[in-house]
Amino acid sequence: MTATLATQLLVSGLGMGCIFALIAIGLTLIYGVMNIVNFAHGEFLMISMYGTWLAYSFWGVDPVVALPAVGALMFLFGVLVYYVLVRQVLDGTMHAQIFATFGLMVFLQAAAQFVFGADYHAIDKSWLGGVLRIGGITLPSAQLAAGLGALLATLALYALIFRTHLGRQLRAVSQDRTAALTLGIDADRMNALAWGIGAACVGVAGALLSSFYYVFPRVGAVFVLISYVAVALGGFGSIGGALVAGVLIGILQVISGFFVASTLKFLPVYLLYLVVVLLRPTGILGRQ
């Protein structure tokens, strides 16, 4: 194996890994703050990919330009979903909570199929199209940019959660909701914020992905299943864990896709998941 090939695989794996990580952090943030799994997370991704594609094909807006708007709109969408749907089942049973977001998933998928049909769409002439050659290394620039964008978004999110007072309040609600209330933290607003940020994460990831990946109604499942694995692997509710696991999965699937077969690229990922969950059920960075 040459150094060129190794670099190519590593960069490509890191890029995908950062995208998985961004999606997984959105998921784990919502779970960590309010103990609800957002089963419609993949469909949030799908919506933002369609949004980016629509902006491109109707108004000629490049995904790079659309990205901030898609992120912001998805933030609002997440907040809306919280107030309209999730908040109604907060005091309900676990079944009610599961079916609420599961139902939303089915609804959004069906709605996308109804409006856009089941066809695959692609953005073929993004600014980020083509390849980048550095020395003897050839890299698809869209994937490279997406990885870099996801990394930047992840770092920004990390700073927000671990370096600001707002982030501290979010973590407080996730660690002890009642104590947070006694200290004047509006837990309900923090819930809404977690949904907003969680949805904005997939908004950014979706805009980045759509410059090199097909858009279709069930596209969310492709990425979000891996993100569930990243969340469980990293430890439920652990943001650092989701980051580490996401990147690890990205590298693992690229390597096994290359050396084994691309149809089997996720097999080692699930094997790793099984091993970790058997040996350490709380995940890599999880807490008891």
Added chain:
Amino acid sequence: MKLLEARGLGVAYGDFQVLWDASIEADKGEIVCLLGPNGSGKSTLMNSLSRLTRLTAGEILFDGHALHDLPPHRISSLGLSHVLERHRLFPYMTVLENLLLGAGPRPDRARLARAFERVYSLFPRLKEREKQLAHSMSGGEQQMCAIARGLMSEPKLLMVDEPFIGLSPQLRHEVAGALRRLNEEGVTILLIEQNVREALAFAHRAYVLRAGRIVLAAPAGELLAGDALESVFFGRRDDERLH
């Protein structure tokens, strides 16, 4: 002057009523204690004052504000701080972060500096532990940190649910000393404590609860001298006698 005045409080969990017609008051500068056997409703009463528990009846007036209509997160900024049972620190945050969160959603610098100075002079060892994760400290240190966190909002009334539970005599003494000092600085204190003698030596006045009702309210000295307490803790009500 009355700082806290709660009248006719009722709390029910579903169909199960756990607090009936509870009325309590606290004057400015007082130390008031809630006494009673396990499950008599002391914590429920305290939780209802800080609005963590939903009321089925009654009203709460605190320093000119009607608390009974407010959600729990609006209470601390009015000057009522509630330190929950078993400290309830944010375990995966440092002492410093826990204290910062105690200062409310948007603390200003001057106030923050003043609050830190006060809690560090009260509990000097918290300053040494500033960077330590809360869950890695000893039980006594965590309890001190919880009281300190409750003080960061500079409350007029500090409610502490069983501050001495599980502490060594030495630490108990330290925490009690700190509370007394706070009281001398003008902070009104409402306290829950299991150890009756200790509580009464400490408080000015006490309410005694039994099975969800306040059955006795008297100055601490009177309760210490008389035998009214024994009948509450050990006696049986008429309807509980064999028949």
